[in-house]
Amino acid sequence: MFEQTRYSVLVVDDTPENIDIMAGILKNTYDVRAAPNATVALKIVQSSSPPDVILLDVMMPEMDGFELCKILKSDVKTQRIPVIFVTANTSKESVSKGIELGAYYYLSKPVSPSVVMAIVAAALSQLSEYKILQEEVQKAANTMRLLKNGCFQFRTIEEARSLALILAKMASDPVRLVSGLTELMINAVEHGNLGITYDEKGKLNEQRQWRQEVERRLSLTENRDKLAYIYIEQNDTEIRFRIIDQGSGFEWQSYLEIDPERADHTHGRGIAMSRMLSFSSVEFQGAGNEVIATYSL
Secondary structure (H helix, E strand, C coil), X not given: CCCCCCCEEEEECCCHHHHHHHHHHHXXXXXXXXXXXXXXXXXXXXXXXXXXXXXXXXXXXXXXXXXXXXXXXXXXXXCCCCEEEEECCCCHHHHXXXXXXXXXXXXXXXXXXXHHHHHHHHHHHHHHHHHHHHHHHCCCCHHHHHCCEEEEEECCHHHHHHHHHHHHHHXXXXXXXXXXXXXXXXXXHHHHHCCCCHHHHHHHHHXXXXXXXXXXHHHCHHHCCCCEEEEEEECCCEEEEEEECCCCCCCHHHHCCCCHHHCCCCCCCHHHHHHHHCCCEEEEECCXXXXXXXXXX
């Protein structure tokens, strides 16, 4: 599995005092590097030793944070590095622009040390999960590309992850598919069958109790026989995945896009990111306990 004892954080800001503040917050936990402008930052990111996460000021001379983020997200080698915008301008227009460019998080100045640590940890957790999936999917059997139609059932988070790793091998770019497929399948378990709400997951993440609560709910009598299903149909141009859970559904319309008001939350991006990065379309049906995700070949 992917192992790293200490992550690297790049702080990009044209004000030395702001760099010092961020370095003071992060240095005991992470290796902190700094760049006084976007040009220097770009050289560091494109080097042989890129950072694991970037804290990026928006307002900078010559090239601002938005432009740098756009460059990073358009390059396959750097697009997966989490970008956390740090700015005093938290208007809805500014936040929306950053999210549209691919930023995962948004922090407002002056920053709170505890919030900075929580958001960086969440971003790195997401990155680590992606790297593990990327490594594992390369090991899966290529024979899955022969599958044209099928149905699988799963009950737990582990079963969802394992099945997603195998099914991703149906695609020409399995690494692109696996992260989105994993998100939608885990969503069917935790939010669908187990009924963990958005607010509940936020609190569980803060308390680092999400895994324990998932296991507790899986063991409850009313949940022991609940299954989720994934149906696969493949033709010459696309693969259609239909995922169905036994939950009561949710207000899925709010999660197809990344809401600027949730920009500093530690979760809630999975469906939108799946739609943006993994599938050509993601369509929920009815109450939301059925989703059809299409991958173009």
